Amino acid sequence: SGAADPNLVTVTGRPEQVDEAIDHLLNLEEEYMADVVENEAKMAYMKPSGSTASSMEEPRGPSKGFVVREAPWATGNEK
Secondary structure, eight states, X not given: OOOSSTTOOOOOSOHHHHHHHHHHHHXXXXXXXXXXXXXXHHHTTSOXXXXXXXXXXXXXXXXXXXXXXXXXXXXXXXX
């Protein structure tokens, strides 16, 4: 069946080899966690992918192109 802590690792064997194995596992953990932190830092600068990008932007209707507001040719007032 399942252990109480699924992250628990038990190392058995001769004491000197157990100590070496534990040190090796701790080094692997340290390297892995350093990689995780580095990758998270890189992802902060990456452009969001498709579905993420659309959720961050405001929803817009169809584009009207470039529009100049209150342009002289657009107003109905003639001087």
